[in-house]
Amino acid sequence: MRLMADEEQQAEAPSGPSAEDEKRAARARRRAALGGARRTLRDGFSSTLRDRLAELTRTAGDVHDLDERADIYGDGVVEALEQRVAGLLGFPAAAFFPTGTMAQQAALRCWAGRTGNSTVALHPLAHPEMHEEDALTVLTGLRTVHPTTEPRHFTADEVRGLGEPFGTLMLELPLRDAGFLLPSWDELTALVDAARERDAAVHFDGARLWESATHFGRPLTEVAGLADSVYVSFYKSLRGLSGAALAGPTDLIAEARSWRHRYGGNLFQQFPTALSALAGLDRVLPELPSYVAHARVVATAIGEAFAASPGVPWFRVHPDPPHTQEFQVWLPFDADVLTEAAVSQAEETGVALFGIWNRAGAAPGLSMTEVSLGAPALEWTHEDVHAAATDFASRLPRA
Template sequence: MQDKRFSRSEFLALSSLLAGSTLFPSRGDAAPDGGVAPVRAAGSTTPARAPAGGVAVPAQPSQAEFEQLRRGCTASLTAGSTADDGAEYVRIGEWMQRQKLSSDVYGNGDFVQAFEKRIADLLGFEDACFMPTGTMGQLIALRIYADSSGVRTVGVHPSSHHVMHEDDSYAVLHQLRAVYLGPWTRPLQAEDVAQAKEAIGTVSLELPVRWLGGQLPTWEQLAALKRTCRERKVKLHMDGARLWESQPFYGRSYADICKGFDSVYVSFYKMVGGIGGAMLVGNRDFIRESRVWRHRHGGNLYQLAPYVASAAMRLDPALAAIPGYVQRAKAVTTLLAADPRVTVLPQPVQTNMFHVFLRGTPGAYSRQRDRIAREDKVWVAGGFGQTRVPGVVSTELQVGEGLGRISDADAARAFLRLLEAS
């Protein structure tokens, strides 16, 4: 039998291919359930698929069957809740009744405005505006800065959400242009801004970088980036979709982390577990203009209170639990990385999310995942993406509420059962 083990140094050498421009996506490129963005065939508008070669391919489960299998598990190594949606909506209503909260009209209401003020204070800013989606909030920030400066270029990491997951909305809706800064293989740094070959009006920094397994710049690197943008009069916006999970790495308050940014967006469904929604924070004039743009985007919903309540009732418990999740992620990844057939990125992990790389094919691992779910009741992965390295796939994992009371050793053991099929 062929030895399928590979060393970390071998993988890291191979993964330098990830920095190649061939990985830059066209519209809508993203792995649906985890892993890296799918590789496209030349001239194709859909992810490339290996030919069947005349061999019968097992039927894929329907979405309903997929969800039933996932929800039947008692523990999960992926993001997302297995809670019944209907029960969650009832819980939100009951929480609002206990708090004696009145609803809002187009965001105007004491409860919504008090929550906006709370998040602004938590992140160290003057004001905040609740947004139905993070995509909307970030587009608004970039548009305001472009109109103010007259410079319509936005510096981004090659894996930025703006270019990977928004159907080119920054260009189509706001006539902005993305400038890739730095290589794929590390977070954006000050030198990338300083060495940019064209004028940049705004830099949008993802903290942490999702497609690098939650990697973060060091505190010194982050300070240097803030300083460089300030000196060059470049607006610095934070894509803080996972900012909450970054705090244990820096060991500083959220306000200290955000200091030096002109604006920040945070999510309330990622990690917090709310039904949706986001917050955009900045100075008062910026937020005043953001509210106008929220209306122009069609995001001024008649009632925002249900979304705000979902975030408000979950926020404190979620933030309190994150340090424990990060510690568990470190323990689980240490166990996984001890197997020479597994590569974890980053190692050691910096947040509670990380990527795992394995030799094999996405289909084989997906079938084994389903088998583990049926037999062990542990959901060990969402999906598996083909990387640019031939024969190597990746999956994205996140330690959170879904891991429940299962031990770290049992979680690692369940995941390593994937290799029984490799």
């Protein structure tokens, strides 16, 4: 009887917070600190519903006639957005998609049908390989080959040297998981030429193509015009609510619309997303070159601050200088330690220089974070960044 009573008391005793509760509390703390900082480098994605709705209401009337009937299955404002994108990229047609994953699957399977080859040559760090749970193969039936496994863009010679035929060459511009890397203009044109020599179609994963034109020193139409089709995103750089577009030849886009329907992407109404995308094209797109230029100022200041900080034994800013307004910073500390330093800095000073850090590959004690600039970054001087980076370094444990 005594044993049963003890067991009942143990069952009734409070067990304390679970590991999952602690994780949720840590996430909430990070969001509150980083999202509530008075100074950040990027427009926050942690805005409240009220903030996003107010922003959409404030900008929508400037980009489209709000007395027009709401869209139904892709007409109206969605059609206007498609025409705008086609013109910006220099293609005869474009189709809106709810996600870039869906847009690229449609494009690549369309090219497979036209070339008669279901093999796609792409980088192993490209988005379909890293972030789509093998959707390209599982849902679309395509297979992939890799001209290189190095964390850089492959070369024209590597494309020519692939030991088997492929129907499409896909280039992610910039290659995000390798550090937002872009090839030079000559390297890019050589890659396209090499694909043509192999009788392959060329598709650009241009989720961040909008800001890449600055690096190439060419207009968007000239950059996009190298490819047979291009996908672009509306929410990554342009601050839209979501969505993407696929641009290309009229017949390819017509077939892609059919695949969009089959994939369940032909939504009844999409006017909030379309309006936010048009606002991004009007308001953010013209500013992107200034963000790219300022990324060099920010990267230089971070590097100088870390080089002068005794608590930083080693660091890397990659690429140096940045190719777009986004780049990586690497440090030889555990990700939890670096994230805590970023959170505590935001809590105590109101300054959020860095966000979440992640373990870098298989190397223990090596971590990386992505630095992404938006409109708020333009208010940071070299001295501001240097001071924030110095303060961040002072929060790291000494060896």
